[in-house]
Amino acid sequence: MPRKVDHRERRELLADALMRLAAAEGLEKVSLRHVAAEAGVSTGMVQHYFRTKDEMMTFAYDMVTDRILERSMAASPPETPREVVRSLLLQVLPLDETRRLENHVMLAFLAYAAVKPSIASELREPAAAMRGFLADKLREAGAGHVDPERAAAGLLAxxxxxxxxxxxxxxxxxxxxxxxxxxxxxxxxxP
Amino acid sequence: MPRKVDHRERRELLADALMRLAAAEGLEKVSLRHVAAEAGVSTGMVQHYFRTKDEMMTFAYDMVTDRILERSMAASPPETPREVVRSLLLQVLPLDETRRLENHVMLAFLAYAAVKPSIASELREPAAAMRGFLADKLREAGAGHVDPERAAAGLLAxxxxxxxxxxxxxxxxxxxxxxxxxxxxxxxxxP
Incomplete structure (x- = not known):
């Protein structure tokens, strides 16, 4: 009996191929056809999962965000608000090959979004969620000398x-x- | 008698054409030929001033940095260190069309530098100079509760x-x- 196809896994496989291409050549040159070649599958298979390049890019962006959060939680049992924030932000900085690749992609993604408003709107919600999370941690830590929302925005920036x-x-x-x-x-x- | 050609002006004209293209389409698609078409001159003329695309990009990058400094000095007679810093950094943020265009180009430039080490080395000196300038202002202001170099790096980031x-x-x-x-x-x- 054939193994049931894991669609999530397939999508991640394709998004990873997109990321490798984006890091090596920049996002503008990347097409569904290139991604298919990089992943070793047919263009039709890529099109089955993603109708457009932008759809694939948005998926890859969300995937990276999820991975950052997962690694951050795996790296440190959440203790003080400051430690939680530091652990999370260290997972964002390009401090090893995985994070360098992610940063390449995020950067290429933002550069692409800067000239493509339809993509930009997809970013607003995760960015606001991240700021909100950091602001909450500042409040928990009782950092009364700063406006938590502005300080969180500054920290993320x-x-x-x-x-x-x-x-x-x-x-x-x-x-x-x-x-x-x-x-x-x-x-x-x-500290 | 023909007017003497102003080479600096010509280079800036070409760099401005590069910037418009980079903002509209991203830097990866930009070639000397495209820049020539955008500036309304021959490819040969572009090649007279810039041997390679990278040479033209480095020139454009330096030009933007100079313009930011000039505008900052024109905008406010330097008073307190804090005002000097604020005035400078406001010229960096994309708060009007000119600065949006500059930010597009700087971002595209950095994304390009991230995959091209030969370009990246050109950025190091102006970036270090900017950090040094900000650190000096923090020292002048007597901000004794922070390490000036690190605080300057953080502020620029x-x-x-x-x-x-x-x-x-x-x-x-x-x-x-x-x-x-x-x-x-x-x-x-x-304040």
Whole structure:
């Protein structure tokens, strides 16, 4: 009896192929046909799962977000709000091959979204959810000297910016971690 | 007598054509031939000024950096270190059409640099100069509760990240300014 096809797994296989291509060549050159070739499947199979390139990109974006959260939770049993925030944001920074690849894709994705408003609207909800999560942690930590929403927005922007700088080789990985820790000290106080 | 050709002006004309194309279509599709067509000149003329696409991109990057500094100095007579920093960083954020275009190009440029190490090395010096400038202002302001170098790196990353978020429409312009002001308050104290 043939094994039941795991559609989620298939989609992830294709999204991973998209990510490898995006990291190597940028997203603009990527087509459903290229992804099929990279994944070693037919173009028809790709089209069965994703009608358009944008649909596939949105799926890949969500997949990366989920993986960041999963790794963050696996890495540290949530203790203080500050530790939860640090653990999460370290999973966002491009500090190993997996995260470098993810950052490449996120960056290519954002550059693509900047010229494609239809894609941009897909990003708003996960970005707002992430800011909301960080703001809650600041509230839990009793960081009364800052506006939690604005501080959360700034913290997320800082990590996005550090990722950009590490990826484009303007800034070293360990310096990025030090800059993140300096910001956490400003927001949460010294650990 | 024919007017002497202003080579600097010509280069800027071509770099501006590159920027319009990069903003509309992304940098990967841009070639010397496309830039020539956009600028309304021959491909040979473009090649006279720039041997390669990368050379033209590096020139455009430096040009944008210079323009940001010029606008920042024109916008406000330098008063307190905090005001100098705020004025400069507001010129980096994508708050009008000119700055949106610049942010598009910078973002496309960084995404390109992320997959092209030869370009990335060109970015290191201006990025370090900008961090150094911000660190000096923090020292001048006597912000003794932070490490100036790390706080400067964080501040620059925060503005890069906010630019990314505004451009990809995850975050509104006025929210980005508020997040920047919140960070300045953390670093310099309330105004």
């Amino acid at each position: 800082l990590v996005d910016g550090l990722g950009l700088q590490v990826l484009s080789q303007q800034y070293a990985e360990e310096q990025a971690v030090a800059a993140l820790d300096a910001q956490l000290a400003l927001l949460f106080g010294r | 925060l503005v890069d990240g906010l630019g990314l978020q505004v451009l990809s429409q995850q975050y509104a312009e006025e929210q980005a300014v508020a997040a920047l002001d919140a960070q300045l308050a953390l670093l310099f104290g309330r």
